[in-house]
Amino acid sequence: MSLELRNVSRTFDGKTAVQNISVSVKPGEIVGLLGTSGCGKSTLLRAISGLDNDYDGDIVINGDTTKGIHDTTGFIFQEPRLLPWLTVLDNVTFGLKGKKEEKEARARQYLESVGLSGNEHLYPRQLSGGMAQRVAIARALVTSPEILLLDEPFSALDAFTKMQLQDLLLDVWKTYQSTIVLVTHDIDEATYLCDRVIILRGQPGEIDREIIISDQRPRPRGSERLASYKAEILDSLDLNKR
């Protein structure tokens, strides 16, 4: 539920990728990590997930500082990463334990919530990119993770599918109230989804500033409010100087 990073740094072969990151995320909050490429956003997310344990500093998940993967964490990768030899249904039940019928009933429920009912028996090769990513979302959600980590989850999708899936993510968040950490390089996505946007800059990456977006959801896309946040973010990334 609660997630806290204390002075987290990560060094690869003597080269520091991120440095002194301290963030505290409230339960149910959606936090965006935004930055240009190479500033260590994904490195940070992998450290939070426990896939990478060679970081310095502490990552506290529900008061627990043990390094490693926690049961309460779910991860949605940039690519769907479905197992090609399993059907859609079996991919979704992959991480579940227990009786087959129960697992499948649960998986069907989540497939329905991502709009994929009736496609249970397809294989990943038969899916479009958007469908595959929906399956990946269902797979991550079906274990009811309290903390959901997303690594540029929609960046490979076309603009319309992307918007659909962003709304889907918000629906899911509304129902399950997970804590979400979203790595993205898409400013519109960050302003549309997040309660708080943390901007990382530099190499090694450090926290440059935080922007709190307390607007009510659903936020109208393309509204002036979001545009002003976007301008603010662009300014702080020095990308608005022409």
Next chain:
Amino acid sequence: MAKNLEALTSGQLTGKAAAKTNKTKRNNGKLKRVVLGSILPVILIVVWELLSRMGVFPSYQLPAPSVIFGTIVDMAQKGTLWGHIGITTYRVFAGFVLGTVVAIVLGSFVGFYRKAEQIFDPMIQAFRSIPSLAWVPLFILWMGIGETSKITMIAVGVFFPVYLNIVSGILGVDRKLIEVGRMYRLNTFQLVSRIILPASLPSFLVGLRSGLGLGWMFVVAAELMGASQGLGFLLVFGQNMTQPEVILASIILFAIIGKLSDWVLKIIEERSLHWQDRMVKS
């Protein structure tokens, strides 16, 4: 109500009819493939037969297909054919199983453990560069001329392609899929059985098929060096008795059985790899 029922049954009927036409379509496609594939061999056999009858090929060097076929039928009627086929198939099968089992055990070790790779792989690679037939005299010296040396021979031939493909299959498993497994906190055993094995299956099956091919090659070598029964023995026998039809009959039988066994593996491959996203030729 009656109308509904009628509509329902007619709907079912058209459904059935559609399924039927689908099936005939598929059968037609299969038939077409068989016909296309047999054009060349049929022409070749007819020309060969004609030329042989006209006396262009001397019959003591290249007998006509009908003579060869006659030899096979004759052996079948006498009953000796089944013994030859049976013993050769048994040798290949036994050698194939033995070589495959050893390859799976060593290959998985080398694939999974870096230490095992450092210990075993250099030696195995060195052994691989020895032409496997060079072992023949040694095996005969060690194990005599009986079944043991023959089966060992074949197992050595089968081992290398299977081993190499298992190792490269395991090493080639996508790290990204393994991360998915780790995210769900699978233990090592689950990681192996649920991700690494299925992911390396395609490569393993390729290894099995080329291993089987080599198995058939090595059974000939093994039977040439001394056997009293088997298709390879027929080759030597035909040579000693100057009966080219026996040699050719044996070669054709090798081709048929080899193809059949490969076909069985191919079916297994298609069944277990139907999930693969493969190129479809136009």
